[in-house]
Amino acid sequence: MSRSRAPGIALTVALASFLAACVAASYRQVPPAVPQGAANPGGGAIGLPPADDDDITADVAAWGPPADAAAPPDAALQFSDDPVARGKYLVDAGDCQACHTRAGGVPFAGARGIRTPFGIIYSANITPDLKTGIGRWSEADFYRAMHNGIAHGGKNLYPAFPYTYFTRMSRPDVDAIYAYLRTLPPVYQPKPANKLPFPLNIRPLMAIWNALFFRPREFRPNPAMTAEWNRGAYLVWGPGHCGGCHTPKNLLLADRNGHALQGAAMSDWVALDLTADPRKGLASWSNGDLVEYLRSGRNAHAAASGPMQEVIYYSTSRMSDSDLAAIATYLKQLPPRRHMKGFAGPSEAAMRAGAAIYADTCVACHDEHGEGQPRTFPPLAGDASVQARDPATIVRLILAGSRSVPTPAAPTPLAMPPFDWKLSDDEVAAVATYVRNAWGNAAPEVKPRTVAKLRRRYAQAAERR
């Protein structure tokens, strides 16, 4: 009995190791999450990142400004009777364009390379091209892909495509997306062969993975909660697939029960804790602050950086205020993590040097008290990403800079310049430690070797461009 199971277990272990390695080094992680209070739609799920060959900032640079700075998102589309209109809205809500468009390519024609430690997976062409797109797919084929993770022809899809979230979407919504995608001009754009080594290039392995971690099931509203809350839960756990980045995983990619949306480290960034954690989370944000952030990319507390910019650009800035309010209602009811590990306070030497660097170089935007210029230059006092346990985001911003995402509501691309040429590893570590521990902030000290490691990684990413 146990002998006959051995090959399956071996395969599972191999697969799990691969996935764990992928996840450890990638920024969008497995979301085996159970939306608290909502129906449990299944077990584990995996969504690999839409991280390119390129670094995310390369894409930010390539983005145009919003099409019409004056035009607000069309809220009427959200519940339109016209499936094409509703489908377009849902395509935005699902952030489909981000993964299904390569840099400089035609939207939805796919071929965007998704880098993993073992190779590159390319996104599919979802225009209705007969040869290279989904032109031959029926509505039922499309639903099976979204709901079961199985492509036209029966192949298993890699969970880089987050069917583990899309499975929660209703049939009419998935059909609407299909209807919209059919209206796109067909684009001939073959998908490059994935660059995955044996045995990970064997798609049927995914069936085993699905059997272990994935149960297809549509979202079921929680009758105990309001309609708005349920709409929010549906968006967060269905099309929005927020947990893909924001939920932490254990090494075998099983859920860390009770840690849904509590923030997760990714390779170059830290996905924020979306719960009401007073330090790392959104406790100080009102529902209105959340809506403003998702709509415009910034609010009085923060400006989006890293992969969240892409989500805002292609997705949330195009969603209706009522849907954003529903997301806010849902997120604001997430309880914070209960037990936090303690950490030692920062060294006096780092704080003293950090204070000098801060006073000399940072105050012109972020203010001597870390208060920033709200909505223009983000405050650092009380900021969640500054105080994240993993300093990847703050170190990255200091080294490489960032530019805020232009949205119709806030078209100005305000920017932080790179300081990599100016500050040594010691100095970056000191000023990062300082901003993490000044003005009532508290977070572990940043070590120069951490900065050195991240600096090398960004340099390699820049090299690839």
Next chain:
Amino acid sequence: MIKRGVSRRVAVLMGAAFSALASLTPGRAFAETIRRRLPWAADRSDRPLRRDERPGYIFFSPAEAAFVEAAAARMIPSDSTGPGAAEAEVPRFIDRQLAGPYGEGDRFYLQPPFPKGTATQGWQMGPPASVYRMSIAAIDRWSGATYGKPFAALDPASQDAALKTLEDGKADLGEGADSKAFFALLLQNVIEGYFADPIYGGNRDMSAWGMIGFPGARYDLTQWVSRYGEQYTLPPVGLTGRDAWKPRS
């Protein structure tokens, strides 16, 4: 339509010239057609070069270095008021400037002819590096003829007198040299080296800034605008920082 303008061949030549100019400007993307985009070069910026730490002089010959060291030391002498040109390493600054694009006159119009102009028509000589080379040689010849030794070997009082003669344009330096214009250039470069950011090789330890009370490469003086009559308290900082930036336990 094009024929009314310039021929294609000429245009290619012109473009090559233009291109050479454009390439002098680092960090730029060239000849872009920009539509529906706000370009931004992520991770890159038009940062300055770091301080050139090579020892010794790169442009100056020993004789030239001796002249510049001596002249700069008379223009900003070493005394109890603060650093002199020597302590601030002004000659090193000038050397690095002349060895670089400025020395070549990268932003000077250098097309001939070069007739002599009036006092109000500005610079009518070649690029700074060649003007230094020619002028220092001419000054040392003139100094030899007038004082019996090169400028650097004169005593300070004689050096001051010689500099005054140069400043007034009363030294006959021979064909092509212009003592007044060269003196003005040298004095300008000395002041530049004294007060420029230390990354350029002079203003060592920001001591010249410290002497006058200039806060250096800061970007926020908001808190000081309304503090009437108060001496600014933070020490000067350079583009690459100051001592206090180094963590020390």
Next chain:
Amino acid sequence: MADPAVDVVLVGFGWTGAILAEALTAAGLNVLAFERGGWRTAPNDFAIPFDQDELRYMWRHHLFQNVAHSTLTFRNSPDQQALPMRRLGSFLPGAGVGGGGVHWNGQVWRFLPSDFKARSHNLERYGADVVNAYDMTVQDYPVSYEELEPYYDKFDYLCGVSGKAGNLGGQIQPGGNPFEGPRSRDYPNPPLNMPYGPSLFAKAAAGLGYHPFPHPAANMSRPYTNPLGVQLGQCTYCGFCEKFGCGNDSKSSPQTTILPVLMARPNFTLRTWCEVMKVELTRDHKHATGVSYVDENGVLGFQPASIVILSAFMLENVRQLLLAGIGTPYDPRTGTGTIGRNYSYQIVSSVNVFYDDKVTNPFIGAGALGMIIDDFNGDNFDHTGLGFIGGGYLGALNTGARPIETHPVPDKSPKWGAEFKRAIAENYVKTVPIVTHGAVMSHRNNYLDLDPTWRDTFGRPLMRMTFDFTDNEHKMSDYLTDKAAEIGRAMGGREVRSNKRSGHYDIAPYQTTHTTGGAIMGADPATSAINRYLQSWDVPNLFVAGANAFPQNAGYNPMGTVAALSYHCAEAIVNQYVKAPGPLVQA
């Protein structure tokens, strides 16, 4: 090969180009702009980690036009040989996206109502002898202050100007400039905080009965979102403003006020590193077909357009007219011809007040930070018997005392040596500068034409500038300097040093970048190149936008008026020209 035709092609993409492009694309026109420099943006090109570099930006001209490529030749009078301006000095034009709008100070002024009627007003008040003295060729503008007021207002709000109105709809406001023309509303932002020096100046000036007020500044006194939805940050008084780009988006520029919205529009295209060679005309020279240009790969192109607008620095605008053979070049001997006519400048001087006991920290600065009096500008005072017309403002401006450029020493100090060093060390943080900013009238012998000898990189003739100050300017400037010294003495310092502007105009030392004229606006095609809408009299589908339009200069920084004229021009194109192409004013 011709590129696809556009409605409007713009030659030059600084403030003027960006203003016109925004206004014209908003009306649905398809616009393409050529810029001979590159794309520039704060985080890449003038960012806080390296922006505070006096040597690189001021003295090595990093953001300015590179004269190695193209310059001009200069002489004081027509009987001299003009020689090339081999390095920048007297004025500092920009190159690259944003043009001079990147490194300007942000001094936003309106001309006085009487400045627009400089000839008729002075004739009426002082008579022909005064107006025609010194070979002056002063003319009236073909537009009035009242006509331009809405466009001035538009630029104030675009830029988020910090200031205090002195005249709201005819009501004089305490604390503002009582001499200014009526405004339809106050400035969008309150004045900047005043440092010690300007406050000492204001107190002394008020004590003498003058009317000090805060300099109107496109430096933000608080975070601001302009009517296009573009955000600016709050100024931090860093002192690296004039001659520098702003690292924290707190100085208005095309980048910080227009481009985020303009660049989003599908009907706008920008081509960088493309040098426009020539405005191309039909055989009869009555119609522009477009422009020929060269990109940095040496590819020569032709861009057809229904409308061509010259929107480069004014000297380049005039040169393009001369290169294309549009209109008649001005001839000083006969006083006829229109292209190159009435080139003007400004005349500046300064006074330093030195204290023993007051620390003024003059390095605290912003481009337009200071207190001003306008009592001696334009015709705000009686010129009877003074022997000149025109005037200027004067005031204590803290633009940032960067030490290579600014290390004032008392009158008797030598210029080098131990005494010089001690004088710098003792005085640097204990001085207040007062500047005067005077008008230059137009004169028969001050003009622009093409140089016969020197050429640019592309083989085209350089512009030749013939210019000198006359006694009108010297008398006026000395008058202003004496007033500044009078206030300086009332400021209670140890000593006051006057730096008068004497002698011939000198191309070498920096004075001001406010060069004007050469393709001036007027009501008569015999004495002007363009009409009240900046439209060429000779080629009706060509417009020439910039300070070249000023018939003579005023005692104010020109950008506010250049912007107002540009908005006025754009509105005429949209509302009149597009509907009925042709001359908007019958000659």
